[in-house]
Amino acid sequence: MSERRFYVTTPIYYVNDEPHIGHAYTTVLADVLARFHRLHGDTTHFLTGTDEHGQKIVEAAAENGHGPREHCDLMAARFRETWRVLQISHDDFIRTTELRHETVVQRILAQLYERGEIYQDTYEGLYCVPDERFWTAKDVVDGNCPDCGRPVVPLSEKNYFFRMSRYQEWLLQHIADNPGFIQPHSRRNEVLGFLKKPLGDLCISRPAARLSWGIPLPFDPEYVTYVWFDALLNYYSAVEGMEAPGLDGWWPATCQLIAKDILTTHAVYWPTMLRAAGLELPTTILAHGWWTHAGRKMSKSLGNVVHPIRMSETYGADGFRFFLMRDMVVGLDSDFSEPALIARINSDLANDLGNCLNRVERMIHAHFADRIPAPSSLDAADEGLAQQARLTIDKVFAAMDEVRIHQAIEETMELVRAVNRYLEVKAPWKAVKDGGPEAIAATLATAAEAIRLAVSLLIPVMPGKCGEALYRLGMIDAPEALVAGPADPAWLRWGGLRPGAPIRPGGPLFPRIETATDTPG
Numbered sequence: 001m002s003e004r005r006f007y008v009t010t011p012i013y014y015v016n017d018e019p020h021i022g023h024a025y026t027t028v029l030a031d032v033l034a035r036f037h038r039l040h041g042d043t044t045h046f047l048t049g050t051d052e053h054g055q056k057i058v059e060a061a062a063e064n065g066h067g068p069r070e071h072c073d074l075m076a077a078r079f080r081e082t083w084r085v086l087q088i089s090h091d092d093f094i095r096t097t098e099l100r101h102e103t104v105v106q107r108i109l110a111q112l113y114e115r116g117e118i119y120q121d122t123y124e125g126l127y128c129v130p131d132e133r134f135w136t137a138k139d140v141v142d143g144n145c146p147d148c149g150r151p152v153v154p155l156s157e158k159n160y161f162f163r164m165s166r167y168q169e170w171l172l173q174h175i176a177d178n179p180g181f182i183q184p185h186s187r188r189n190e191v192l193g194f195l196k197k198p199l200g201d202l203c204i205s206r207p208a209a210r211l212s213w214g215i216p217l218p219f220d221p222e223y224v225t226y227v228w229f230d231a232l233l234n235y236y237s238a239v240e241g242m243e244a245p246g247l248d249g250w251w252p253a254t255c256q257l258i259a260k261d262i263l264t265t266h267a268v269y270w271p272t273m274l275r276a277a278g279l280e281l282p283t284t285i286l287a288h289g290w291w292t293h294a295g296r297k298m299s300k301s302l303g304n305v306v307h308p309i310r311m312s313e314t315y316g317a318d319g320f321r322f323f324l325m326r327d328m329v330v331g332l333d334s335d336f337s338e339p340a341l342i343a344r345i346n347s348d349l350a351n352d353l354g355n356c357l358n359r360v361e362r363m364i365h366a367h368f369a370d371r372i373p374a375p376s377s378l379d380a381a382d383e384g385l386a387q388q389a390r391l392t393i394d395k396v397f398a399a400m401d402e403v404r405i406h407q408a409i410e411e412t413m414e415l416v417r418a419v420n421r422y423l424e425v426k427a428p429w430k431a432v433k434d435g436g437p438e439a440i441a442a443t444l445a446t447a448a449e450a451i452r453l454a455v456s457l458l459i460p461v462m463p464g465k466c467g468e469a470l471y472r473l474g475m476i477d478a479p480e481a482l483v484a485g486p487a488d489p490a491w492l493r494w495g496g497l498r499p500g501a502p503i504r505p506g507g508p509l510f511p512r513i514e515t516a517t518d519t520p521g
């Protein structure tokens with residue numbers, strides 16, 4: 001881990017929609033990274049929030065019979081509640097309707113205007129009202145918006161423009177000089193492809209007469225700020241002037257997570273805006289793929305939206321988080337289905353991890369009065385498992401550093417399966433019959449330590465269940481301690497369990513999920 005400072009962000013979500021699996025995925029991914037960096041002692045800040053201005057929000061509010069402010073308050077609360085249920089450990093939650101944000105947006109706009117980075121011009125084009133976006137004639141498809149498919153209308157109006165075109169060459173150079181700026185590589189290529197065409201200026205205003213739910217331009221109150229110009233600045237406005245222990249400040253962000261749908265705004269508009277404002281660029285913009293549901297795009301109209309609170313209530317927040325992180329390769333698309341979620345929980349968590357912990361606990365309970373045994377000597381198999389565990393730590397760190405979360409999990413699960421195989425080979429339940437407890441002390445101490453280490457490596461993914469497991473292994477005093485509290489970096493090394501330390505055996509950590517097909521005929 002070279003970076004000792006870690007500032008991670010999620011997109012701020014539109015409050016016209018209920019929180020769904022897509023929002024949950026990005027936010028859990030950010031949470032896993034934040035928890036991992038905190039566990040390494042990095043000074044970490046994790047920001048999420050809601051995007052509350054614009055036409056979409058006004059319409060959603062009206063549909064629900066609310067004013068925009070009331071609607072935003074209700075929906076922001078719903079996002080916060082979802083993040084509570086999903087055990088998200090964000091340090092800050094920003095709403096674009098907060099004064100702290102609006103003040104920064106207005107100040108930056110005023111500075112850019114004074115410096116000639118913003119000018120007024122007449123815009124003529126085809127306008128998609130719901131998307132608040134202009135299109136050219138060659139973009140539109142049969143008179144409809146190429147994005148949302150709804151009709152566009154011809155519109156000519158005076159507006160304000162940001163001189164984005166000025167920054168095209170500079171941006172290309174920045175991307176060339178910083179290969180890690182846009183990740184993964186395929187998305188970087190996509191942006192480079194986009195930048196082959198001349199970059200236009202960006203319309204950053206909307207007439208207040210047409211849309212009043214926005215931040216007024218400080219130099220012309222007849223206009224409000226275009227929602228993207230407003231929204232992108234949240235990443236900076238949230239931390240401006242905020243204390244960062246031992247650091248000059250939080251800006252720039254280290255890792256900005258998005259999905260591929262908002263790549264251009266983040267990899268083109270955002271860096272040029274920052275450059276014009278004289279602010280540093282984030283280190284990395286990381287675009288992950290898209291979740292589909294049983295092979296289909298998710299949408300309200302198809303009625304197949306996956307609700308994270310319902311999933312957490314049914315299968316547990318930890319199991320849901322585990323599935324999201326294990327079953328998507330960051331950068332690629334993935335498909336969600338409840339049978340796949342259940343299969344993953346049953347095989348990896350109930351069978352492999354839960355059973356392993358239970359086996360070890362039960363034998364320590366039966367033969368060592370709930371105390372970690374003290375081995376007198378270790379054999380080659382014990383040493384072998386310890387060695388594999390040490391290698392796992394390195395592999396997990398390397399994978400996490402490159403945000404290959406699914407691989408970090410898979411390496412850890414491989415260790416868990418190795419512990420199970422080791423137990424099969426050593427068969428302490430048989431050995432104890434011939435040699436008594438002394439004959440199995442090394443086996444149980446080694447297996448318990450290996451499982452403790454595996455659980456510790458999974459803390460960022462499953463803070464709730466891993467806390468429970470570490471409580472049972474006598475490492476912490478409260479089972480829920482890791483959901484909101486810190487974890488100890490020393491747990492990520494081999495040798496954390498001390499002989500004689502008490503354990504607290506319990507029932508299955510991950511009860512098997514029974515489905516209709518499990519029940520015999």
Ligand code: MSP
Binds near residue numbers: 026290
């Ligand atoms: N408000 C803007 C972002 C402004 S950031 C300055 C926005 N909001 S959104 O509510 O539509 O959220 C988009 C983001 O939600 C995606 O970039 C991604 O992080 C997440 N996802 C939404 N649906 C998704 C999937 N089906 N799959 C994966 N992630 C998706 O755009």
